Amino acid sequence: MSEADASPRERLVDSAIALVRARGVHGTGVAELLTHSRAARNSIYQHFPGGKAQLVEASTLAAGERMSGLLESLYVRGGAEGLVDGLVDWWQRELERDGFEAGCPVVAAALAGPDLPGVESAAGTVFTVWCAQLGAALAGRGLDADAAASLAGFTVSAIEGAIIQCRATKSLRPLDDARVQLGALLEMRLGAPPATGATD
Template sequence: MREYGVHATGLSDLLKRSNTARGSIYQHFPAGKAELMEQATLEAGRIIAARIEELTQVLPAEAVIDAFIDGWKQNLTDSSFAAGCPIVAAAQAAPDALAIREASAKVFADWARVIGRSIESKGIDAAVAASLGSFIVSSLEGAIIQCRSARSLQPLDDAKTGLMLLLRREGAD
């Protein structure tokens, strides 16, 4: 899914990678691949949201962004820029895969909410903090897409520079 997107990821590929029997997939996901992809999107989102929340409680905003960017640089480098964000893959699912796309929207909103709450805890106005949370998610996800396209880490470096300037200006660093 991270490499080929939702549409091009076949159930046989998923079974092979997970060493799972075909029957067990349908036992747990009666609606098949669509339900599996929706739940995988939500679960990946929950895991990442929990990590963001954990980091924001112990690190300043700049260090959280550093950690996120460093992690993505490693992921991109390790996969030779083949593996992107699974939530972006879900967001780009076919129009008839509405549940998968809705799951991605929920995940992006959850991440923005976690980041926004952290920024608000620094004394920033709630509406401004919410907007910044959404902008940070958009900026980083866009940078990841650009990195894959250009096969370069520069877009993440550029996003980091811009986000750090913005957070400092707002007093949320």
């Protein structure tokens, strides 16, 4: 769907994701959301009766669903190792494209604070889903469920932490380091990746 075809609700969600990525939840105001989305003044409360908090909650879940789709496609193409490597590649491209100004909207939502419990809860839900996806991929490579869940959680934490460092230092080095160290860890825990395209 093109931007021109998007509904006001979809434009508001897209704008909330973009602005929260760059400015955080508390740095994103209602006026900015309306300007960025080109939505009418009453649009937020028409589509999100709870106001900005409900919009950011919805946008956090939407961002999580989009990333889940990316994770699935990366896994289909490259297995567990390809998922991790592809995710690092994707984030490096995103950070360079935005001049290190935009990070993960789910991290921003997680830092929203106790006055926005629905937003924090949405971030927790997204992280749980991502960890479950990666955990399932790792379990498919032979790890038991507990080990797969633990390694998945650590991997998500390592990549998200590296993204934060990249923004602060204006450098891709933290993600390069995460790639190398996570790759070594996955190789140690999983062994060599399964052969693909084997011939008779």
